[in-house]
Amino acid sequence: MALSEQEQIRRQSLEDIRKLGIDPYPAAEYMTNAFAQDIQDNFDPEKNNFPDVCLAGRIMSRRIMGSASFAEIMDSSGRIQIYVKRDDICQGEDKRLYDTVFRHLLDIGDIIGVKGFVFMTRTGEISVHVREFTLLCKSVRPLPVVKEKDGILYDAVTDPEMRYRQRYVDLIVNPNVRDVFRKRTQIIQSMRELFNSRGYLEVETPILQPIPGGASARPFITHHNTLDMPLYLRIANELYLKRLIVGGFEGVYEFARDFRNEGMDRTHNPEFTVMEIYIAYKDYNWMMKFTEEIIRKAALDLHNTTGVAYGDTMLNLDPPFRRVRMLDAIKENTGIDISGMDEDGIRKTCDRLDIPHTPEMGKGKLIDAIFGEKCEDKYVQPTFIIDYPTETSPLTKKHRSIPGLTERFELFINGKEIANAYSELNDPIDQMERFQEQLRLSEKGDDEAMFIDQDFIRALEYGMPPTSGMGIGIDRLTMLLTNQPSIQDVLLFPQMKPLSQNVKSESPAGDYLELGIPAEWIEPLKKLGYTTVAKLKETGKAGKLANDLNGYNKKNKLGLTGLSPQKVEEWLKL
Numbered sequence: 001m002a003l004s005e006q007e008q009i010r011r012q013s014l015e016d017i018r019k020l021g022i023d024p025y026p027a028a029e030y031m032t033n034a035f036a037q038d039i040q041d042n043f044d045p046e047k048n049n050f051p052d053v054c055l056a057g058r059i060m061s062r063r064i065m066g067s068a069s070f071a072e073i074m075d076s077s078g079r080i081q082i083y084v085k086r087d088d089i090c091q092g093e094d095k096r097l098y099d100t101v102f103r104h105l106l107d108i109g110d111i112i113g114v115k116g117f118v119f120m121t122r123t124g125e126i127s128v129h130v131r132e133f134t135l136l137c138k139s140v141r142p143l144p145v146v147k148e149k150d151g152i153l154y155d156a157v158t159d160p161e162m163r164y165r166q167r168y169v170d171l172i173v174n175p176n177v178r179d180v181f182r183k184r185t186q187i188i189q190s191m192r193e194l195f196n197s198r199g200y201l202e203v204e205t206p207i208l209q210p211i212p213g214g215a216s217a218r219p220f221i222t223h224h225n226t227l228d229m230p231l232y233l234r235i236a237n238e239l240y241l242k243r244l245i246v247g248g249f250e251g252v253y254e255f256a257r258d259f260r261n262e263g264m265d266r267t268h269n270p271e272f273t274v275m276e277i278y279i280a281y282k283d284y285n286w287m288m289k290f291t292e293e294i295i296r297k298a299a300l301d302l303h304n305t306t307g308v309a310y311g312d313t314m315l316n317l318d319p320p321f322r323r324v325r326m327l328d329a330i331k332e333n334t335g336i337d338i339s340g341m342d343e344d345g346i347r348k349t350c351d352r353l354d355i356p357h358t359p360e361m362g363k364g365k366l367i368d369a370i371f372g373e374k375c376e377d378k379y380v381q382p383t384f385i386i387d388y389p390t391e392t393s394p395l396t397k398k399h400r401s402i403p404g405l406t407e408r409f410e411l412f413i414n415g416k417e418i419a420n421a422y423s424e425l426n427d428p429i430d431q432m433e434r435f436q437e438q439l440r441l442s443e444k445g446d447d448e449a450m451f452i453d454q455d456f457i458r459a460l461e462y463g464m465p466p467t468s469g470m471g472i473g474i475d476r477l478t479m480l481l482t483n484q485p486s487i488q489d490v491l492l493f494p495q496m497k498p499l500s501q502n503v504k505s506e507s508p509a510g511d512y513l514e515l516g517i518p519a520e521w522i523e524p525l526k527k528l529g530y531t532t533v534a535k536l537k538e539t540g541k542a543g544k545l546a547n548d549l550n551g552y553n554k555k556n557k558l559g560l561t562g563l564s565p566q567k568v569e570e571w572l573k574l
Contacts, residue, residue, distance in 0.1 A: 010140045013105040017138060020096065024138035030113045032056050037077035043118050043126050050118035053128060055080070056136060058172065059110050064103055070127075073112065078175070081127040082114055088131050101135070109139035109172075144173055164488050165496055177489075183302055184478045184490060188255060190301040191275060191294055191472075200251030200277065205240035207233060207257065213453045214238030214395070216438075217260040220270075233259035238395065238469065239456045241278045242424060246464045253277035255474065263528070263548070265555045266486040267416060270495050273474040282468040283423040284407045288384055291411060291419050291470060292319035295382070295477075302481055310414055310483055313380060321382040321411070326371060326392075329385055333375045338367065339404075346370070356550035356562025358543045360445035364391030373554060377415035384409045394434040394450055396422040418477055421470035428460035445543050507532040515571045520560055524552050542569035 003011070017024050034053040043050055057073035057080075067086040072079050086098040106112070115132040144157045157163060163170040163177075170177050192202070210229070212219035214236030224231050237256045244252045259271045279287070299306045299317045306318040324332070327339045334353060338346055343363040350357045350366055355373045357366055367389055379385070386409040387399060396406035407423035425431050435452040442449035478490040488494040511533045512522045528548055530536040539545055543565040553560045 004142075006142045007140060010107055010138075010142070013107065014138050014140060017101065017105050017135065020101065022101065022135060024135055026134070026136060030056055030134065030136060032113070035077040036073070036075050036080035039080055039118055039128070040078065040126055043120075045120045048117075052115075053118060054113065054115045055128065056111065056113040058139075059106060059108050059112060061108065062106070067098075069102065073114070074172075074175075076178075081121075081125055082116075082130050083119075083121070083127050084130045084133065088129070089133055097133075102133070106135070107139060107142070108145075109141075109143045110135065111137035111139070143169065160486075160488065164494050165499075167492055180478075180482045180484060180490060181492060183482050184474070186302055187298050187478055187481060188275075188474065190298045192255075194294060194297055195251075195253050195277065198251065200253055200279070201249055203241070203244060203249075203252050203254050205234075205237045205254060205256070207259075209234055211451045211453050213451060213456065214240075215260075216394075216450060218262055220259050220261045235260050236274070236471070237276055238278075238471070239453055241276055242464060242467065242469065243456065243459045245278050245280050245467050246459045246462055250281070251277070251279045263552055263555060264495065265552075266488070267476060267479075268555065269475065269487050269491060272487075272491075274471050275474055276469065276471040278424070278467055278469040280465045280467050283466065284386075284409055284421055284468055287421045287468040287470050288321075288323070288386075288409055289319070291384075291421065291472075292321055292382075294472070295411075295418075298477070298481060308481060308483075310480055311485070313414065315413060315480070316381060317413075321384055322379075323384045323386055323409075324379075325387045325405075326367075326385050326389065327387075327405075329375045329379075330367075330370055333378055334370070338370070354562065356546070356553075356564070358445075358547045358550075358565050360441070360543050361547070362391060362441045362444070362446065364389065364393075365446070368392055376412065376417075379412040380414050382411065382413045384411055391437075393422065394438055395425055395431075397425045397427075398430070413480055416476055417473070418480070419470055419472045421468065424464070424467040424469050426460060426464040426467065428457050431460055432457055445541070505532075507534075512536075517571050520558075521549065521563070524549055524556075524558070524560075528552060537572055540572065542566075542572055545572075 014024055032054050034050065034055055036055060036057065039050055039053065055073065055075060057075035059071055060074045060079060061072040063070040069084050071082050071084065073082055084098070084102060086095055090098050113134040113136050114128060114130045116128050116130040119127060119129050121127050157170065157173050195202070208222070208231045210231060212232035212235045215238070217235040219235050220233040222231050222233065223229070234256065235258055237254055237258070241252050241254060253275065255273060255275050257271055258274050261270065262268065264270065295317050296306055296319055299308055306316065308315045308317055331337045336349055338349055341349065343366065346363055346366045347357060350370060353370065353374060355369050357369060361369070387402065387405045388396070388408040390398060390404055390406050393406040393408045396408045399405040399407055409421050410417050411419035425434070435450060438450040439452060475487050475490050478484070479487060482490065484490050506526065509519065509522050512525065513519065515533065517525070525536065546563045546565045546568040550562050553562070
């Protein structure tokens with residue numbers, strides 16, 4: 001790969017530094033005793049309270065002025081100006097450390113250590129008067145030029161493609177990004193403090209699983225060579241945590257990395273972090289109150305208030321949150337009462353509401369489609385959607401007083417699901433029947449239906465106490481509490497399409513049009529991985545493809561007319 005002019009100059013500077021006998025990448029520990037922000041916050045010129053400081057940081061700007069110069073360095077806490085005078089750092093006859101190294105061979109992006117004292121310049125800027133400096137790392141690739149003055153960034157790097165692919169650069173030049181990830185850690189710590197104060201045990205469960213259980217989702221599949229068997233990356237840790245409740249723990253929780261082989265958009269990433277917690281002898285009513293406590297505490301720990309801005313919306317995270325039954329929500333937003341309807345009636349309701357559906361979708365998915373299309377985005381302020389139909393909740397206990405419903409809730413904030421919880425099903429016979437119904441859905445073509453987990457059934461047969469469990473999506477919660485519009489903004493290294501694939505040949509639009517595919521569906525097809533007509537024809541599953549495209553349409557709010565499996569089948573036959 002050809003080097004740019006700047007990269008060639010920096011490599012020459014690297015060689016010149018080495019020729020002077022200076023190691024540009026020293027191995028020895030560099031002991032610091034102060035941070036830039038601590039000095040900025042606490043320096044008192046009258047007290048001279050920072051007479052001997054040692055800092056390390058990256059050079060972010062320089063002003064060379066003859067025998068004395070200014071520079072600005074940035075450490076993990078912030079920025080501070082340094083003042084470097086030739087005779088102070090070169091007290092003998094040899095002035096090369098200043099005249100050659102500091103003036104000519106150092107660049108923006110280099111990491112240095114400085115020792116000296118803190119003073120106030122005549123213009124009132126807190127600075128470090130350097131008595132000694134050490135090169136700690138020579139940067140051979142130039143940073144994007146970003147200017148900062150009085151805490152305001154100018155020419156900030158905003159290109160998301162660059163920011164997400166080169167997060168290390170994003171973190172250097174956009175200090176507010178570092179703050180987002182510090183707050184993410186604070187959110188997790190806030191929750192962990194609450195759980196530990198109640199005596200609940202943090203645990204770890206397998207990521208590689210023989211059966212992908214605990215959720216309705218498409219898994220990633222891998223192969224274990226020694227055991228010669230397929231394994232699945234975890235889609236949820238629910239069934240393992242409930243096994244621990246069977247084993248006698250009263251409360252267990254896990255911050256888990258889960259993986260789902262599904263679409264990517266501003267609220268979905270193939271791998272994501274979820275917190276799941278299970279407490280014995282509790283029900284979903286108790287868990288709603290506990291969830292309110294978790295959200296409230298996280299908001300207070302981050303912002304010292306329960307009023308949190310997200311975009312142009314002010315969210316009130318102070319309990320109690322509104323509670324609405326799922327079927328009531330559908331009636332409230334569509335004017336149609338679907339309670340008591342069979343699958344055929346709900347399918348007709350989808351037609352009436354212009355909601356796309358496919359033959360393999362059972363009653364539960366049809367209801368979920370209506371709610372997702374017509375209701376979900378209406379619940380901006382925190383709202384518990386409660387009492388889901390049995391068909392949508394195969395791991396949930398039946399409602400104690402309302403036939404056909406389950407004791408389940410999902411918490412919606414700003415129109416997005418943040419938490420999901422149940423009174424957990426602990427009847428092994430009922431659970432087996434629910435798994436068998438999922439098997440029937442799988443046979444109809446639903447590739448997100450749950451597997452039958454015989455070992456989990458066996459665990460329930462030994463007896464699981466009444467239990468409530470709840471999962472919170474850490475990524476979405478972080479988006480809310482840090483006012484970030486995309487999940488990529490709260491993941492340090494979001495999944496990205498490899499650059500090598502970006503330059504691969506793709507079928508031209510005309511090839512898709514010849515198959516009868518409307519122009520507006522070509523880009524969604526390519527986003528789902530069907531970058532060539534050959535790949536499209538290889539799928540062979542019209543129903544699944546229609547379902548994926550309709551789901552992409554819904555998630556990205558494209559407003560396209562829904563597709564039927566029959567229509568997609570016509571494309572594949574040509």
